[in-house]
Amino acid sequence: MRTEILRLRGSIDNIDASLMYLLAERFKCTERVGELKAQGGVAPADPLRESQQIERLGRIAAEAGLDQRFAEEFRSFIVSEVVRRHAAIAAERGQDTVLDTFS
Numbered sequence: 001m002r003t004e005i006l007r008l009r010g011s012i013d014n015i016d017a018s019l020m021y022l023l024a025e026r027f028k029c030t031e032r033v034g035e036l037k038a039q040g041g042v043a044p045a046d047p048l049r050e051s052q053q054i055e056r057l058g059r060i061a062a063e064a065g066l067d068q069r070f071a072e073e074f075r076s077f078i079v080s081e082v083v084r085r086h087a088a089i090a091a092e093r094g095q096d097t098v099l100d101t102f103s
């Protein structure tokens, strides 16, 4: 039992590290999107894009055998942080006139 748990923990640690690297890459991309949106006077959040993500990731989660409610909570947790960051970038630049969403 101990040996198997220790072996599984090795894989869990590798998976957790991959998630951190993937999240860091994702935030690098969204940081740049935030700068471009602030420059263009585009709203931090894009509800149309998010509904497309919810639909797509729900399908992928079901296919992968992942709980769809969990998948949506995870997506929403990350995207909320992105939107908060986008609003902060816009505020730092004194860019509070929002023209429209990107979609």
Ligand SMILES: O=C(O)C(=O)C[C@]1(C(=O)O)C=C[C@@H](O)C=C1
Binding pocket: 030, 033, 034, 044, 045, 046, 047, 049, 050, 078, 079, 082, 083, 102
């Ligand atoms: O695609 C965008 O417009 C983004 O700003 C990125 C992102 C995301 O993190 O995926 C974040 C906020 C938007 O509401 C939609 C998507």
